[in-house]
Amino acid sequence: MIKLLLADDQALVRGALAALLSLEPDLDVVAEVGRGDEVLAAVERTAPDVALLDVEMPGLDGISAAALLHAAHPGVRILMVTTFGRPGYLRRAIDAGASGFVVKDTPARELADAVRRVHMGLRVVDPALATETLTAGTSPLTAR
Numbered sequence: 307m308i309k310l311l312l313a314d315d316q317a318l319v320r321g322a323l324a325a326l327l328s329l330e331p332d333l334d335v336v337a338e339v340g341r342g343d344e345v346l347a348a349v350e351r352t353a354p355d356v357a358l359l360d361v362e363m364p365g366l367d368g369i370s371a372a373a374l375l376h377a378a379h380p381g382v383r384i385l386m387v388t389t390f391g392r393p394g395y396l397r398r399a400i401d402a403g404a405s406g407f408v409v410k411d412t413p414a415r416e417l418a419d420a421v422r423r424v425h426m427g428l429r430v431v432d433p434a435l436a437t438e439t440l441t442a443g444t445s446p447l448t449a450r
Contacts, residue, residue: 308425311337311354313345313371314387315363319410323358323387326414333421342366349379356425359404361388361395369398376403383424387417391435406430 310333314320317340324335337352339345343365349357357375359368366374372384385406386399396407405424408417409432420430 307334308332308356308421309334309336309352309354310421311335311339311345311348311352311357311382313339313342313348313357313363313368314360315340316360319360323417327418327421330418333418340364342368342371345371345375346378349375349382354382356383356385356421358385358387358421361386361399369395369402369404372399372404373402383427385420385424385430387412391432393435396431396435407435408432409435 310327312320312323312335314323320338320340324338327333328335336354337348339348342363345357345359359372361368368386375382375384384404385408386404387408387410388395389410391409399407406420406429408420408430423430
């Protein structure tokens with residue numbers, strides 16, 4: 307059984323994700339939080355295997371929460387799940403210790419598969435976002 311923590315400031319989205327992922331026989335949602343600054347305490351209280359973090363949250367954004375989580379609990383895998391599929395976010399999330407980055411319109415079956423793959427130690431990145439990140443280079447600004 308893979309234990310999950312969900313962090314998303316939108317209660318409806320968080321609840322929908324919890325309901326969908328709980329339908330999977332090998333996934334168990336053990337914690338839900340609505341703020342980035344609640345992630346560490348929830349991890350320490352529930353010991354999840356994988357944390358699904360939204361990028362935009364009050365208190366502490368998901369990428370900063372990922373960095374703190376990775377530093378304090380490197381065994382917890384991090385999967386960013388966001389509406390904002392921007393190349394800069396992807397690069398920052400990976401640098402912060404995230405193992406995956408998917409957008410919220412990912413089909414439920416693919417999201418569950420992404421959780422399993424991240425749990426196994428693999429990296430999962432939305433293909434369109436990965437392509438955009440690679441072609442964008444390190445900065446969208448010119449040298450000038």
